[in-house]
Amino acid sequence: MIIPETLVKTERQVMLILLTGAAGFLGSHLCDRLLAEGHKVIGLDNFVTGNPENLKHLEGNPNFRLMVQDVSAFIQVDEPLDYILHFASPASPNPTSPLGYPNLPIQTLKAGALGTYNSLGLAKAHKARFLLASTSEVYGDPTVHPQSEDYWGNCDPIGPRSVYDEAKRFAEALTMAYHNVHGVRTHIVRIFNTFGPRMRLDDGRVVPNFIQQALRGEPLTIYGTGEQTRSFCYVSDLIEGIYRLMMSDEHLPVNIGNPIETSIKDFALIINELCQNPAGIITQYADTLGDDPQRRQPDITRARTILGWEPQVAMRDGLNITIDYTRQKLGLPARQA
Amino acid sequence: MIIPETLVKTERQVMLILLTGAAGFLGSHLCDRLLAEGHKVIGLDNFVTGNPENLKHLEGNPNFRLMVQDVSAFIQVDEPLDYILHFASPASPNPTSPLGYPNLPIQTLKAGALGTYNSLGLAKAHKARFLLASTSEVYGDPTVHPQSEDYWGNCDPIGPRSVYDEAKRFAEALTMAYHNVHGVRTHIVRIFNTFGPRMRLDDGRVVPNFIQQALRGEPLTIYGTGEQTRSFCYVSDLIEGIYRLMMSDEHLPVNIGNPIETSIKDFALIINELCQNPAGIITQYADTLGDDPQRRQPDITRARTILGWEPQVAMRDGLNITIDYTRQKLGLPARQA
Numbered sequence: 299m300i301i302p303e304t305l306v307k308t309e310r311q312v313m314l315i316l317l318t319g320a321a322g323f324l325g326s327h328l329c330d331r332l333l334a335e336g337h338k339v340i341g342l343d344n345f346v347t348g349n350p351e352n353l354k355h356l357e358g359n360p361n362f363r364l365m366v367q368d369v370s371a372f373i374q375v376d377e378p379l380d381y382i383l384h385f386a387s388p389a390s391p392n393p394t395s396p397l398g399y400p401n402l403p404i405q406t407l408k409a410g411a412l413g414t415y416n417s418l419g420l421a422k423a424h425k426a427r428f429l430l431a432s433t434s435e436v437y438g439d440p441t442v443h444p445q446s447e448d449y450w451g452n453c454d455p456i457g458p459r460s461v462y463d464e465a466k467r468f469a470e471a472l473t474m475a476y477h478n479v480h481g482v483r484t485h486i487v488r489i490f491n492t493f494g495p496r497m498r499l500d501d502g503r504v505v506p507n508f509i510q511q512a513l514r515g516e517p518l519t520i521y522g523t524g525e526q527t528r529s530f531c532y533v534s535d536l537i538e539g540i541y542r543l544m545m546s547d548e549h550l551p552v553n554i555g556n557p558i559e560t561s562i563k564d565f566a567l568i569i570n571e572l573c574q575n576p577a578g579i580i581t582q583y584a585d586t587l588g589d590d591p592q593r594r595q596p597d598i599t600r601a602r603t604i605l606g607w608e609p610q611v612a613m614r615d616g617l618n619i620t621i622d623y624t625r626q627k628l629g630l631p632a633r634q635a
Numbered sequence: 636m637i638i639p640e641t642l643v644k645t646e647r648q649v650m651l652i653l654l655t656g657a658a659g660f661l662g663s664h665l666c667d668r669l670l671a672e673g674h675k676v677i678g679l680d681n682f683v684t685g686n687p688e689n690l691k692h693l694e695g696n697p698n699f700r701l702m703v704q705d706v707s708a709f710i711q712v713d714e715p716l717d718y719i720l721h722f723a724s725p726a727s728p729n730p731t732s733p734l735g736y737p738n739l740p741i742q743t744l745k746a747g748a749l750g751t752y753n754s755l756g757l758a759k760a761h762k763a764r765f766l767l768a769s770t771s772e773v774y775g776d777p778t779v780h781p782q783s784e785d786y787w788g789n790c791d792p793i794g795p796r797s798v799y800d801e802a803k804r805f806a807e808a809l810t811m812a813y814h815n816v817h818g819v820r821t822h823i824v825r826i827f828n829t830f831g832p833r834m835r836l837d838d839g840r841v842v843p844n845f846i847q848q849a850l851r852g853e854p855l856t857i858y859g860t861g862e863q864t865r866s867f868c869y870v871s872d873l874i875e876g877i878y879r880l881m882m883s884d885e886h887l888p889v890n891i892g893n894p895i896e897t898s899i900k901d902f903a904l905i906i907n908e909l910c911q912n913p914a915g916i917i918t919q920y921a922d923t924l925g926d927d928p929q930r931r932q933p934d935i936t937r938a939r940t941i942l943g944w945e946p947q948v949a950m951r952d953g954l955n956i957t958i959d960y961t962r963q964k965l966g967l968p969a970r971q972a
């Protein structure tokens with residue numbers, strides 16, 4: 299695939315960017331990318347689920363400033379902002395982790411609604427551009443595959459996932475309203491499952507869980523049949539797609555994710571292979587959350603067409619980097635070549 | 636049907652009730668009902684779509700106090716509240732009326748999200764009970780008929796109706812979260828199409844539009860084929876259902892509406908007959924809003940079972956009362972018997 303370089307170079311002036319959720323998995327990688335592109339970044343986080351360690355390497359960087367604050371409260375920034383990216387939200391669906399959104403329901407609803415309202419208000423006041431980090435969860439438990447952006451979704455408004463799904467759906471509706479009514483230049487990215495270094499090891503998501511179990515030599519725990527599929531995108535691919543979207547003129551939602559579907563079971567087997575874990579897998583026939591979607595796969599036609607984007611990193615390559623990161627975090631010796 | 640009288644008499648002590656959207660069509664009828672039951676009511680409204688005339692008859696009533704305020708801003712009430720009912724929101728989907736929610740998108744999103752957040756916060760602070768006025772619009776353009784409460788809906792998160800639908804879905808999710816996390820005693824009513832006196836004549840909804848056209852001797856304008864159905868509930872039936880729900884212990888959503896389905900075309904013909912309007916109907920093959928639902932019909936099994944409720948008023952009886960009200964509002968002479 300030929301990447302049209304011009305797309306990412308149309309607006310190369312230095313911008314002052316406010317990034318909410320800067321200490322999160324995606325937020326911190328995006329922060330690095332924005333700084334690498336020469337921009338100045340104010341990173342906002344309240345560390346409810348964000349990890350200060352993800353930003354530690356930016357200490358002393360004159361182009362970065364940390365603002366420890368809840369995005370749901372009024373945000374005061376005196377310098378003129380050029381761009382606001384709203385990434386702050388709990389994002390793990392795991393009810394057994396205290397960091398999963400089922401255990402942070404009101405914080406999650408507030409980050410999606412009040413946080414988006416505050417961020418959009420700031421964008422309007424500063425005449426800044428705005429990008430909303432939305433999610434494949436707006437499709438819920440989808441009845442069509444793969445999911446294109448014009449699919450309306452299948453979400454239970456009062457189910458255990460509703461605190462995240464409905465907050466993000468509301469955030470999309472509010473973003474569109476600010477675009478339509480106030481003329482704010484807005485963007486909406488629907489992010490599918492992503493993995494890579496800096497995912498929290500303790501928030502119960504499948505990739506860090508599997509890798510940690512494999513590194514401990516334990517069997518990998520699969521909830522449900524293991525036949526449910528996910529489409530896992532490596533984080534650098536995702537950040538590239540987001541950066542292209544934020545520099546584009548597209549205001550309608552764009553899926554960013556890897557369309558290669560893998561069953562949870564196959565994924566577990568690959569991780570065991572890469573970690574040289576002989577312990578195999580065990581299956582628990584209890585769903586982690588009441589309405590765990592059975593399939594989730596992005597249709598990335600719009601991302602391909604509008605942004606010239608598609609994933610570049612092979613899953614095994616991405617996993618090897620993530621496994622190395624996890625070994626390091628766990629204080630294990632580096633992998634033998 | 637036997638109405639279990641005990642259901643509505645279990646909590647007969649005088650309550651101090653805050654009712655948001657008190658000057659609206661439903662709000663003002665509910666206000667009258669609450670006062671008739673002996674309660675004291677603080678009616679909150681900012682008159683964006685509410686009509687001061689709907690509350691004029693309560694001037695001087697010692698049990699009623701008007702509070703002119705936006706529900707999206709912080710609400711201060713010093714007296715201890717027993718109950719909060721959140722009814723404030725634009726509710727007409729008509730894009731040709733300045734009072735339709737497509738023309739008040741941000742106000743609508745705020746009333747649903749920030750208004751619900753404020754009202755729930757107040758309920759928590761006062762240890763008061765809470766009832767959310769939700770809507771059949773959470774079902775969107777439904778793919779199953781009739782709609783029972785466990786149907787997840789079919790809503791476009793970024794479509795023209797999203798400012799209302801997604802705000803109400805978010806409001807339901809937030810209400811459930813306050814119930815689950817903070818133990819607030821909450822109730823959620825999903826209100827289907829309702830008609831009766833005090834509907835605004837100028838907000839573009841189908842019943843007042845049809846009646847006004849019929850009274851002017853004009854042909855009734857039908858958008859689309861006219862085959863799309865609605866289930867119209869007379870307002871006194873609806874208020875009875877809401878009152879029963881608010882006095883019940885049910886915290887999961889309950890549909891309140893009339894399950895008798897009528898096509899828009901048949902409905903127009905009945906109104907012409909009752910108004911003795913010979914001008915007939917005309918059909919405009921342009922939808923009023925992009926995603927006008929084709930069918931909407933409540934399954935009221937839960938309301939029947941839990942609340943012992945079902946509609947009592949025949950459509951023609953309700954329409955005659957509404958026609959008389961409209962004649963009076965338009966300064967027309969009373970109908971000949």
